[in-house]
Amino acid sequence: MLxxxxxxxxxxxxxxxxxxxxxxxxxxxxxxxGKSPGLxxxxxxxxxxxxxxxxxxxxxxxxxxxxxxxxxAEETRIWLDKSKINSTxxxxxxxxxxxxxxxxxxxxxxxxxxxxxxxxxxxAE
Amino acid sequence: MRCPAIxxxxxxxxxxxxxxxxxxxxxxxxxxxxxxxxxxRGRDLxxxxxxxxxxxTCGSCxxxxxxxxxxxxxxxxxxxxxxxxxxxxxxxxxxxxENPVLMREIGLILENLDGFDDLANIFNMRGVPHTLGLRxxxxxxxxxxxxxxxxxxxxxxxxxxxxxxxxxxxFTRTLGRVPGVDFRLPADEELDAMEAFQFSLGRQxxxxxxxxxxxxxxxxxxxxFNDRTLGKCSAxxxxxxxxGDPGIFGQDAGNLNFNxxxxxxxxxxxxxxxxxxxxxxxxxxxxxxxxNTPSLVxxxxxxxxxxxxxxxxxxxxxxxxxGESFNNSPAGQLLAGATGSGVELDATQIxxxxxxxxxINALENIRQSIELLDSFVNRKxxxxxxxxxxxxxxxxxxxxxxxxxxAGGLHPVAVAHLREARRLTREAMASRFSSExxxxxxxxxxxxxxxxxxxS
Numbered sequence: 001m002l003x004x005x006x007x008x009x010x011x012x013x014x015x016x017x018x019x020x021x022x023x024x025x026x027x028x029x030x031x032x033x034g035k036s037p038g039l040x041x042x043x044x045x046x047x048x049x050x051x052x053x054x055x056x057x058x059x060x061x062x063x064x065x066x067x068x069x070x071x072x073a074e075e076t077r078i079w080l081d082k083s084k085i086n087s088t089x090x091x092x093x094x095x096x097x098x099x100x101x102x103x104x105x106x107x108x109x110x111x112x113x114x115x116x117x118x119x120x121x122x123x124a125e
Numbered sequence: 126m127r128c129p130a131i132x133x134x135x136x137x138x139x140x141x142x143x144x145x146x147x148x149x150x151x152x153x154x155x156x157x158x159x160x161x162x163x164x165x166r167g168r169d170l171x172x173x174x175x176x177x178x179x180x181x182t183c184g185s186c187x188x189x190x191x192x193x194x195x196x197x198x199x200x201x202x203x204x205x206x207x208x209x210x211x212x213x214x215x216x217x218x219x220x221x222x223e224n225p226v227l228m229r230e231i232g233l234i235l236e237n238l239d240g241f242d243d244l245a246n247i248f249n250m251r252g253v254p255h256t257l258g259l260r261x262x263x264x265x266x267x268x269x270x271x272x273x274x275x276x277x278x279x280x281x282x283x284x285x286x287x288x289x290x291x292x293x294x295x296f297t298r299t300l301g302r303v304p305g306v307d308f309r310l311p312a313d314e315e316l317d318a319m320e321a322f323q324f325s326l327g328r329q330x331x332x333x334x335x336x337x338x339x340x341x342x343x344x345x346x347x348x349x350f351n352d353r354t355l356g357k358c359s360a361x362x363x364x365x366x367x368x369g370d371p372g373i374f375g376q377d378a379g380n381l382n383f384n385x386x387x388x389x390x391x392x393x394x395x396x397x398x399x400x401x402x403x404x405x406x407x408x409x410x411x412x413x414x415x416x417n418t419p420s421l422v423x424x425x426x427x428x429x430x431x432x433x434x435x436x437x438x439x440x441x442x443x444x445x446x447x448g449e450s451f452n453n454s455p456a457g458q459l460l461a462g463a464t465g466s467g468v469e470l471d472a473t474q475i476x477x478x479x480x481x482x483x484x485i486n487a488l489e490n491i492r493q494s495i496e497l498l499d500s501f502v503n504r505k506x507x508x509x510x511x512x513x514x515x516x517x518x519x520x521x522x523x524x525x526x527x528x529x530x531x532a533g534g535l536h537p538v539a540v541a542h543l544r545e546a547r548r549l550t551r552e553a554m555a556s557r558f559s560s561e562x563x564x565x566x567x568x569x570x571x572x573x574x575x576x577x578x579x580x581s
Contacts, residue, residue: 022268023282025410026240027290030302031279037289037316038281088301091242 025077025118029091032083033104033120045070045112046104052097059097059119061105070105072097073115081120096121160321161508167322168509170315178296178308179215180208183288183319186234186253186295189510190521192427193326194255196232196434217299221245224400231395231434236294238274239410244300249405250395252434254419255427257327259284262367262420265379273432274408275382275417285320325509328489332364332422337580338484340536346481349474356478357460357468358421358446365485367420382408382415386454387431390445395433405433414455425479425486426525439533440479447475476533483533484578490526491543491575494519498550498568502561516554516564523547526574539577546570 023039034040047063057072072078078092081104097103102122108114172184185208187193195209203209212223221244227233233250240247251273263269263284271277271287279293280286288311298307311319334351338344349356350365361381363370369378388404395402406412416432424430430442451457452467461467470478497519500507510518527543530536546567553563 022276022409023279023286024238024272024276024290025279026237027293028279029241030293030304031289031310032304035304035310036280037286037313038283040280043281083304086303086306088303 028118029077029079030089032089033081033102033122036104036106039106040104043110044104044106047102049097049099049101049103051099054094057094059103061103068105068112070107070116070119071114072119073108076116077118079118079120080123082123084122084124087123092121096123161506163318163321164325164508165322165506167318167320167325168511170311170319171322174311174315175208176292176296176308176311178292179211179218179298181211181296182208183291185209187256189514189518192255192423192525193257194253194427196429197230200229200232215298218297221248222297222300224250226398226400227395227402230398232429233395233434234295238276239406239412241302246401246403248403250402251405251432252429255327255423256323257423257427258366258420259326260324260329261331263380265381266375266377270380270382270417273416274412275380275415276408283320284323285316288316288319322509325507327493328422331366332485334359334364336485336488338481339577339579340480340484342477343480343484343535343578346474346477346479349470349478350481354464356470356474357464358478360460361418362421365421365482367418369418380417382417383456384414384454385416385445385456386450386452387416387433387435387445388414389454390435390448390450393433393435394429394437395435402433407432421482422485422489425483425529426490438479439482439529440476443470443478443482444475446470480533480535483529483535486529487526487536487539488575488578490522490529491571491578494522494526494546494550495568495571495575497522498564498571501553502564502568516550516560519564519567520547520550520554523550523571536577539574542570542574542577546574 028036034046036044040046045061045063045068047061047068049059049061050067051060053059059070059072061068061070072094078094078096080090080092080096082089097119104120106117108117171187172182175182186195188195188199191199200209206214210225212218213225223235224233227250232252234253236249236251237244237247238249254273263271269278269283271282271284276282277290278284278286279290292308292310293302296308301307304310335347338347350358353360360370360373361383367380369381371378374381384407406414408415424442425439428437428439428442430436430439436442436445445451446468447470452461457467497510497515499505501515501519506512507515523543523546527540527547530540549563549567549570553560553567556563
């Protein structure tokens with residue numbers, strides 16, 4: 001049997017504290033598009049939805065830096081940013097992703113090939 | 126930078142005394158360096174900026190005079206109209222914003238880490254972690270870990286972003302939480318300044334154990350703490366800090382998350398109140414039951430302990446690791462699997478480890494007191510403390526060092542020196558003409574107290 005500290009070194013290093021650091025999403029929902037500290041415009045894409053593919057559950061969006069696609073997975077959080085109309089931001093659904101609406105997309109693990117971690121949709125009226 | 130030298134002639138001396146009497150010592154404040162200027166700006170924001178919210182500031186829950194945390198004893202000293210009690214004062218925040226009973230009796234604050242969709246039933250009640258020594262307690266291989274479960278910040282999860290989440294959670298005027306209506310979000314330069322201020326607080330260096338401690342009980346406690354077959358504490362609290370042992374977890378392990386079983390402790394004070402206290406699932410949403418590892422250097426004077434203030438004393442907190450809740454927990458089982466046994470300490474060993482933690486806490490208090498007194502004597506600008514508060518803060522730190530030692534029956538001679546240091550510091554605060562001399566004498570008493578605790 002492996003004895004401490006060898007066993008400790010192997011077992012604990014492999015198993016302990018595996019939680020990846022991540023930002024909390026609870027208060028993220030209340031942050032308007034473009035205002036997420038350390039993320040907006042650095043690790044997120046902000047643009048306007050060009051098209052919605054309900055079969056693939058993807059959106060195509062135009063941002064100043066180009067055109068991007070975002071896949072909406074089961075775990076993707078969608079929030080309605082109503083700060084422009086001085087109203088409380090709310091949870092949204094896939095149906096809130098509509099062409100012409102401004103969105104901010106945060107990809108999971110900042111990988112544009114992967115699913116979106118969260119999407120904020122601006123509700124302006 | 127120092128004040129101008131005092132002229133030697135009696136006339137000039139008299140004029141100077143009169144002048145000082147009129148304008149006070151503030152005239153001797155040195156100009157801040159650019160970095161200190163940002164830290165000072167952060168301090169001002171931290172303690173004075175409400176972000177157009179309900180009146181709270183960061184300092185409402187992280188007061189400098191109470192080690193940047195709050196506990197029931199401190200809360201009991203606050204006036205009824207303190208912004209901390211905004212849920213009792215503002216009808217819009219009367220329900221589902223705080224639980225006044227749990228706040229006043231246990232020192233717990235309401236958090237909605239699992240979302241804001243069912244405010245009446247889904248929430249967490251957590252203690253307020255201090256903000257000392259953050260430079261060495263929040264970095265991890267996976268990024269920064271803030272708050273009790275490592276996921277306290279929105280945005281990029283950094284300490285810089287923490288204030289944004291705090292404003293949304295704790296500063297709002299109504300539960301609608303509309304930016305620009307219920308609060309304003311901090312600007313980038315404000316986040317930079319507040320981060321700089323918070324990183325400037327407390328220790329800027331890790332301890333290097335073992336320390337040459339003079340007290341037999343504390344020294345034995347240090348041995349148990351570092352013993353990989355007995356206390357096993359240093360595996361997760363390397364050098365009594367918040368980071369994993371690099372010899373076990375790798376050089377860049379930093380801060381780690383564990384499920385240590387605190388949630389299943391029986392007879393927790395908050396549960397005994399009868400108030401609704403939903404289980405806290407820790408890291409993530411839904412959570413995985415893990416919480417991050419706090420630094421222990423600052424522990425003894427910042428209780429109650431654990432994320433839910435479940436244990437009042439440092440002896441009880443050490444004793445937790447000897448109990449079933451820890452040893453049956455995922456972290457306890459992991460430790461037992463790796464070492465062949467759980468943590469098994471007897472009462473004398475628990476008290477010894479606690480004595481060690483009390484002594485290192487006192488050493489840090491003394492270091493801070495010396496830094497504050499030295500800044501006053503030499504007119505150095507700290508940035509993270511207002512010049513006219515240096516002596517008061519030194520006295521508070523000395524209160525703490527006396528408290529943690531005396532409550533453990535430790536080092537009575539050092540305590541006597543510290544009491545004298547506190548008396549001198551308070552006299553310096555009240556003296557118009559002898560404050561520098563008295564502060565120097567207080568410095569000497571602090572040094573003598575430190576020499577009682579540890580070989581130089």
